[in-house]
Amino acid sequence: MTAYPLRGRDAVLGGLRSVVGGAVLVRGAEGLGKSALLTALRAATGTRVLGVPGLLAERALPFAALQRMFGAAVVDGPAVHRMLTTVSMPTLCWVDDAQWLDEESRAALAFAARRLAGHPVGVVLASRTPSELFESVELTPLTDDAADALLRDRGVPAGVRPQLVELGGGNPADLVALAESLTAAQAAGREPVSPVLVSRLSRYAARLAELSEADRIRLLANAAEAPADMSRATRSTWYAAASLADRRAAHAHLASTLEGPDRTWHRAMATATQSATLADELAAAPAADHATAARQLERAAALTADPALRATRLLAAVDAAWQAGRPGWARLLLSRVDTRPGEVALRHGEIELRDGDPAVATHELTTAAALLPDPAPALLLAGEARRLGGDLRGYRRLGLELAGGGGLVDAHFRGFTAIFAGRHDDAAEPLDETVRRGMAATDVAGAVWAAEAAFARGHVEQAHECAAAAVGRARLGKRHAELPWALVFFSLSAIVLDRIPCAKAASRDGLSAPHNLRMEHLTLLGLAAALLGDRAAELDEAAGGIAERGLGRPAAVAAWAHACLDLAEDRPDDALGRLEDLAAGVAGDQPAIRVLATPQLVEAAVLVARPERARAALDIFDRWTRTGGSPTWLALSHRCHALTTSDTAEAEFHFRRAIDCHRRAGSGMELARTQLAYATLLRRHRRTRDARDQFRDALRGFENVGAPRYVERARAGLRATGETVAAPHQSLAGLTPQQAAITRLVAAGETNKEIARRLVISHRTVDHHLRNIFTTLGVRSRVELARRVVVSERTRSTP
Numbered sequence: 001m002t003a004y005p006l007r008g009r010d011a012v013l014g015g016l017r018s019v020v021g022g023a024v025l026v027r028g029a030e031g032l033g034k035s036a037l038l039t040a041l042r043a044a045t046g047t048r049v050l051g052v053p054g055l056l057a058e059r060a061l062p063f064a065a066l067q068r069m070f071g072a073a074v075v076d077g078p079a080v081h082r083m084l085t086t087v088s089m090p091t092l093c094w095v096d097d098a099q100w101l102d103e104e105s106r107a108a109l110a111f112a113a114r115r116l117a118g119h120p121v122g123v124v125l126a127s128r129t130p131s132e133l134f135e136s137v138e139l140t141p142l143t144d145d146a147a148d149a150l151l152r153d154r155g156v157p158a159g160v161r162p163q164l165v166e167l168g169g170g171n172p173a174d175l176v177a178l179a180e181s182l183t184a185a186q187a188a189g190r191e192p193v194s195p196v197l198v199s200r201l202s203r204y205a206a207r208l209a210e211l212s213e214a215d216r217i218r219l220l221a222n223a224a225e226a227p228a229d230m231s232r233a234t235r236s237t238w239y240a241a242a243s244l245a246d247r248r249a250a251h252a253h254l255a256s257t258l259e260g261p262d263r264t265w266h267r268a269m270a271t272a273t274q275s276a277t278l279a280d281e282l283a284a285a286p287a288a289d290h291a292t293a294a295r296q297l298e299r300a301a302a303l304t305a306d307p308a309l310r311a312t313r314l315l316a317a318v319d320a321a322w323q324a325g326r327p328g329w330a331r332l333l334l335s336r337v338d339t340r341p342g343e344v345a346l347r348h349g350e351i352e353l354r355d356g357d358p359a360v361a362t363h364e365l366t367t368a369a370a371l372l373p374d375p376a377p378a379l380l381l382a383g384e385a386r387r388l389g390g391d392l393r394g395y396r397r398l399g400l401e402l403a404g405g406g407g408l409v410d411a412h413f414r415g416f417t418a419i420f421a422g423r424h425d426d427a428a429e430p431l432d433e434t435v436r437r438g439m440a441a442t443d444v445a446g447a448v449w450a451a452e453a454a455f456a457r458g459h460v461e462q463a464h465e466c467a468a469a470a471v472g473r474a475r476l477g478k479r480h481a482e483l484p485w486a487l488v489f490f491s492l493s494a495i496v497l498d499r500i501p502c503a504k505a506a507s508r509d510g511l512s513a514p515h516n517l518r519m520e521h522l523t524l525l526g527l528a529a530a531l532l533g534d535r536a537a538e539l540d541e542a543a544g545g546i547a548e549r550g551l552g553r554p555a556a557v558a559a560w561a562h563a564c565l566d567l568a569e570d571r572p573d574d575a576l577g578r579l580e581d582l583a584a585g586v587a588g589d590q591p592a593i594r595v596l597a598t599p600q601l602v603e604a605a606v607l608v609a610r611p612e613r614a615r616a617a618l619d620i621f622d623r624w625t626r627t628g629g630s631p632t633w634l635a636l637s638h639r640c641h642a643l644t645t646s647d648t649a650e651a652e653f654h655f656r657r658a659i660d661c662h663r664r665a666g667s668g669m670e671l672a673r674t675q676l677a678y679a680t681l682l683r684r685h686r687r688t689r690d691a692r693d694q695f696r697d698a699l700r701g702f703e704n705v706g707a708p709r710y711v712e713r714a715r716a717g718l719r720a721t722g723e724t725v726a727a728p729h730q731s732l733a734g735l736t737p738q739q740a741a742i743t744r745l746v747a748a749g750e751t752n753k754e755i756a757r758r759l760v761i762s763h764r765t766v767d768h769h770l771r772n773i774f775t776t777l778g779v780r781s782r783v784e785l786a787r788r789v790v791v792s793e794r795t796r797s798t799p
Helices: 010-017 034-044 064-070 077-085 103-113 144-153 161-168 172-188 195-210 213-224 232-241 244-257 260-271 276-284 290-302 307-323 327-334 341-355 358-371 376-388 392-402 407-420 424-440 444-456 460-476 483-496 500-512 515-531 537-549 552-568 572-583 591-596 598-607 611-625 631-644 648-665 669-684 688-705 708-720 737-747 752-759 763-777 782-797
Strands: 022-027 048-053 091-096 121-127 135-138
Touching: 010 022, 010 034, 010 135, 022 034, 022 103, 034 048, 034 091, 034 121, 048 064, 064 077, 064 091, 064 103, 077 103, 077 121, 103 121, 144 161, 144 172, 161 172, 161 327, 195 213, 195 232, 213 232, 213 244, 244 260, 260 276, 260 290, 276 290, 276 307, 290 307, 290 327, 307 327, 307 341, 327 341, 341 358, 341 376, 341 515, 358 376, 376 392, 376 407, 376 444, 376 552, 392 407, 407 424, 407 444, 424 444, 424 460, 444 460, 444 483, 460 483, 460 631, 483 500, 483 515, 500 515, 515 537, 515 552, 537 552, 537 763, 552 572, 552 591, 552 598, 572 591, 572 598, 591 598, 591 611, 598 611, 598 631, 611 631, 631 648, 631 669, 648 669, 669 688, 669 708, 688 708, 737 752, 737 763, 737 782, 752 763, 763 782
Parallel strands: 022 121, 022 135, 048 091, 091 121
Antiparallel strands: none
C-alpha cells in the first residue's frame, strides 16, 4: 500500500510531538484527518506507544477502554496514573475516536493526565466532539495549497485538481475519496462515482434514522447552509442521504430563521419548485462581496426554468466566483452551462491561463475567438498564453491570422511580432498605438496591455505608470482576479527601475493569486532578493509549480534570479551557463527576460574571459533599450560597455556616464554596483586614491539598500587599497529592510508563525531569512539576536 505524506498538518503534528507531562485532545469533524495524525504521531515519536480506539459498542460499559489499554486490573484514575508514571522511558498514550469512550475511562484518563507533570508521558486523544476535561486543539480544513498537494500525491491531473479542491472543502477523507473515484473512473472509462462516497450515503442515511426529528432537521439545516467546519462533499453526502421530506423541512426551518436572499432561496427549496419570481429576486438582490454574489446567482440559476436565462445567470456566477478568488468553484459552475459555447470557452481559457495549463488556455481561447462576435478579448489572452509558455512561433501565427484587423488587438500583435523578430523600428508605431488605446480604455486589461507595450518600447517609467493604473483600476473596481496580473507588471517594472522594496511589496500582495500568477510573484520576489545578493526561499517554493505547468515566463525569471545569486556568490561560470540556457530558450523563448538579464550575462562573460559573448548580447540589448532613451537602460548599457572594452580611457568614460545616468534614474543598488566595478578597474590600474573614493561610495550605497554580500565586497576593496574598515559588529548593518523587520520582531519575542502572519509571508520564508540574519550578524541564537537589537537601538539613540 502506497504511503502518502501528511499534508497541511506539520504545525499540529509538531505540537503534538512535544506533548509531555499532560494531555491534548485533537477535535475536528469527520474526515479531517485525526486518525491519520495519530498514525503519523505513533510512527514518528520513537517512544513507547500504547493506546486504543474508542468503540461505540462499548460506550456504555464502565472502564471498558481502560481495560483494553492497560488490562483488567486498571479500573480507576489513580490506577491509570500509577501505570503511566512508573514507566522508565518516554511514553505516548493515545486514544482515537474518543467521542465513543465510556465516561469512566474518559474521567480516569483526565485524572491521570492532570498529574503527569514532570513525567516523560504524554496523552493525545482524537475526537469529533469537545471535552472540558482536556486542553483541546481544533483541527481545521486543509488550505487549498495543502489540498492540491494531497491530490497531486495521488496522481490527479493539474487541470482537474481545482474542481476537486473546491468539492472537498479541505476535508482530507473527501479529497481522497474524490481522487479514488476519478482514478477508478479513468481506468474503467466511465463517469467518476466513488465507492467510498456511495457507501457513505448508506451509512449516513442509517445515522440520520437514529436521530430524533428535531436533531435530524437541525443537522440537515447545517448541511444546507454550509457551515465552515463541514466540507462541501460532507455536506452533500448528508443532504443526499436524507429523505425529500426531511430536506424540505430543513429548508423550511432555515426560511423561518434567515433574512434576505438566503430566506428567498430556502423558501423556494422548501417547496422544491422552480419559481421565476423567486429566481429574479435572488438574482437582483445586492451582494456584499463577489462570493456572496456568486452564491446568489448560482441559486437563482437553479430556480430558473428558461435555458437562456439560466445560462446567463450561471455565467455571471462564474465571473463572480472567479473574482472572489475561487477558481475551482468557477470551473464547477462553468461545467453546468450547456449553451453559449463561445462565452464558456472564453471563461475556461482565462481560468486555465491563470490557474492551469497555458496550452489548454490557448486552445480554449482560440476556440472562443472563432465563436464570439468580438474576438478581441479572447485573442489577446490567447497571445498572452502563447507568451507565458514561451511559444513565440504560435504567437506569430495568431498575429498572421489577425493581420489588418485594426484596433488594440491588431496593434498589440503587430508591435510584439515585430519586436520578437528584431524589427524595432517597425514595432514603434503599433506599440505606441497600443499604449494610447490601452490607457484610453477604462478596464484593467487595457492598462496591462499598455504597460507591456511601453516595456517593449524601452519606456520603463511609462510602463510602470501604466501598470500602476492597472493596479488602481483593479482595486477601485474590486477586480480581485485581475489585480495579481496587474501587479506582475508593476513588480517587474519596479525591479527594472531598481525600486526593490516597491517590487517586493507588490509581489507579496500578489501571492494570494491563482496558481500561475502566484508562481510569477514567487519568482519576482526571488529575483528582487537575488539582485541584492540574498537567496530567497520563494524560488524553491515556485520550482515544482513552474515545472508542472510548463510556465516559461516565471521559469525564465527564476533562471535570471539564480544567475544573479551565482554572481553574488562568485560563481560566474554557473551564471553564464544559466543565462546561455535562457538565451537558447530551454524553458521556452522569453526574449523580454533574456534582454533584461543582459547586464548579468555581460558581467559573467567578462569574468570568465568570454568578451565576444558579452558583446553579442550587448548589441541586442542596445538595439532594444536605447530606442527608449531611459536613463535606467542607458546606465546599464554604459556599464556593460565599460566592462567589455579593453581601452581604459573608454571604460572610464562609460563608467562616469553610467553613474550620471544611475543618479538621474534614482537607482540605488545598480549605482553602487557600477561604482564597485569602476573602483575595481581603478585599483587594478594602481589609482588607489580614486579607487578608494569609489569603494566608499559603493559601500555606502550597498549599506543603504541592505545588500550584505556586496557590502563585504566593497569593504574588501577598501581594505585592498590600504584603508582600515571596521566591521559594524554591534549594528544591524547589512540586513535588508525585511530582515531588519524580522530581527526586531524576534527581539520583541514573537514566534516565527506570528512574524509570518504579521509580515504576510510564509513560515518557510521567515526561517530562511533568519538563517541569513544569523550569518550576516554573526549570532547563534534568538537570545543573542535580541541583545544585538538592544545594543543597536541604544547606539542609534546616543547623541
